[in-house]
Amino acid sequence: MFFLSHTRSIRTLLLATLMASSPMTMASDAMHAYTVQANDNLYQIAAKLLNRPSDWQTVAKLNAIANPNLLQPGSTVQIPVRLMRGAPQTAQILYLRGEVKIIAGPNKGKNPVVGQTLREGDTIAASAGAWLGLGLQDGSQMYVSPNSQFKLQRLRSIPQAQTQQTELTLKRGRADFAVQPQPAGARFEVKTPLAVTGVRGTRFGVALNEQSKQTLTDLVEGKVVFTAGQETALEAGNGIVMARGQAAQIQALPAAPEWQHPIQRIDKLPYTLPLQYNATNPRLLAQLETTSNPSQIVWLSNDAQPTLNGPIADGHYLLRVRTISAEGLAGKELLTPIQIKTSPAAPLIQAPLQAALVPSGKVPLICAGEDDAKGYLFQTSTQIDFGSNTQEEMIEGARCRWDSQLDTPQQYFWRVATLEHDAQGDWQRGPFSAATAFTVVKAPSSPEAKVSYGEHLRVQWAGEALTTYQLQIARDREFSAPVLDLQLTEPEATLAIPLGCFDYFIRIKSTNQYGMSSEFSKPRRLNTPAVLCSSNGSGLVDGHGKPLRIAD
Incomplete structure (x- = not known):
């Protein structure tokens, strides 16, 4: 099911006529005033202008012409535009996806491709999962949903009356239309076995269920007059449901869906649209279309949770989402411009x-x-x-x-x-x-030691819970050969180091509960007590093994 992009604004009230399958009455037909030329007779005029020359009798009755061979030159003959032959026009395939076939008509059996010209009589069938868009010569567009079938019944311009006639027959499924404002006397009709939708310029959709027991029309923009015994005006935002053998019903279209949170950009596919769930009408119709003119539909879904999936090229798009009523009417549109950008790949x-x-x-x-x-x-x-x-x-x-x-x-x-x-x-x-x-x-810090010396070297520093420490003492700042290398669980230590006539340096680092270690603290020279030393620099000791300190 499709919803049309129609960028041209409609400034005036656009009328449409939705009728039961009986044709329009002659009195409502647009007329072409033909000026009789010398030597004209009604047979010649019918052969030249009418789609069926035998309709001269209808023209004769309308104009009260008693003798078709006797026409006064310069007089006027009123000819219903609907009877005129006109010049055949064509439609063009704007895009298509999936399996689409031409099953009848001049192009029967040909493989449909983008840009292909279709003619009167061509019947097109889109399989499940397939869709296509057509452009008509007046700029109107037709979008055909999956599992649908339609026929180009009549595509004619009527140059003598400066107007045109378009008749399309929907045999199954759904089609949506963006119809350009039509000239005076024009007819744009979409027929189903149950009804005819005639428009002058508007946006609408027509659907027919597979059993041909019910037809639907939902009106997005413009105005429709529904005729089935009596006329009823249908305003935009409403729809018509008509079952076989029953009176047509006018219903308000369901409200547009709402976002759980707004989206502007989609980075990754597949992507499930974050729409609020509606328990009353859970079905949703969604389509993604290009911003070009004419637009092209590149993705569609009729699931309760529409999920965008590829391949879809990077670019800017318009996303349309509608709720589907229990009767099948497509509701008002939620329109969201979005950007899809799935490249370049993330590192x-x-x-x-x-x-x-x-x-x-x-x-x-x-x-x-x-x-x-x-x-x-x-x-x-x-x-x-x-x-x-x-x-x-x-x-x-x-x-x-x-x-x-x-x-x-x-x-x-x-x-x-x-x-x-x-x-x-x-x-x-x-x-x-x-x-x-x-x-x-918190990163572990490098402890700063406080050092004192009594009988032994005592070192203390500010500690932290669940932290261990590595303490090193060496005779050089590079700690090439540590004298002591201790692993400690408390922020203090009492150490016995041999005193002598040489320097000691100390450094400490901490490791927290996560195994992260600080840098070693800056090497610090220890201020050890002065002692008497031997020739090799080692400290002398007394008979009890204690260093011989030099008195202060």
């Missing part, structure tokens, strides 16, 4: 990965992109939808990395998209990678 996330723990500070966000990438757009946020508290950074070049400053311990999400230039040279991004959650924890 691969390398670090941090999902659920990773990283220390606060500068957090390297690393990804793998294409070698010829022009740049990347990074985002971090505390919200998975990136709706708030979002930072972003554009990085030019093929190196896929951003060092993001994240000082507050909490959960974050990050994602990245590849950048490219459009035809105007402006940056355009592709789809983002999936949001990756990671947690920033």
Whole structure:
């Protein structure tokens, strides 16, 4: 089922006539005033102008002509436009999807293709999952739904009356129309076994169920006059349901669906449209069409949860969604301009990965992109939808990395998209990678030791819960050969180190509960007590093994 894009505004009230299957009365026909020429007779006029020359009798009766051979030159003969032959016109296939066949008419058996010309008598069948769009010579458009069949009954211009006649027969399924305003005397009719819809310029749809027991017309724009014994005006936003053998019923079209949240851009296919569920009328009809003129329908769905799926080229589109009533009427339209941008592909996330723990500070966000990438757009946020508290950074070049400053311990999400230039040279991004959650924890700090010396060396520093420490003492700042290398669980230690005539240096680093380690603290020279030393620099000891300290 289709809904038409019709960009031309309709400034005046556009009338249409929806009638039972009986034809229009002659009195309502538009007339062409023919001026009789010398040597004319009614037979010649009928052969020249009428679709069926035998209809001269109808013309004679209408004009009270007693003798068809005796016509006064210069007099006027009124000829119903509906009887005139006119010049055949054509239709053109604007687009098609799926299996479409021409099952009768001049082009029977030919394989339909875009741009193909169709003629009067051609009967087209679209299988389930197939659809097509036709353009008529006056600019009107016809869109045929899946599992539908129609015939181009009559496509004529009537140059003598400066008007035209279009008759289309819907044999099964549904067709939607965007009809250009018609000239005076024109007829644009869509016939089904149950009714005829005649229009002067409007947007509407006609449907016929498979058993031909019920026909529907839903009016989006314009006005329709429904005639079945008596005339009833149908305003835009209403529809007509008529079952075989029953009176037609006018019903208000269902309200337009609503979004759970608005959408402007779709980065990934398939994509389920976030529409609010309607328990009363759960069925939805959705279509995606190009913004070109004429537009082309590239996707459609009649599911309760419409899901866009490809292939659909990147670009700007118009999305139309309608609710379907229990009787089958298509409701008012929810119109949403959207952009589909599924390329270039998002980079691969390398670090941090999902659920990773990283220390606060500068957090390297690393990804793998294409070698010829022009740049990347990074985002971090505390919200998975990136709706708030979002930072972003554009990085030019093929190196896929951003060092993001994240000082507050909490959960974050990050994602990245590849950048490219459009035809105007402006940056355009592709789809983002999936949001990756990671947690920033407080980075362990390098302890600063407080040192005192009594009988032994005592070292203390500010500690943190669930933290371990590595303490090293060496005789050189490079710690090439540590004298002590201890793993400690408490922020203090009492150490026995041999005193001598040489320097000692100390450094400490901490490791938190997540296994993250700080840098070693800056090497610090220990202020050890002065002792008497031997020639090799070792401290001398007394008989009890205690260093011989030099008195202050």
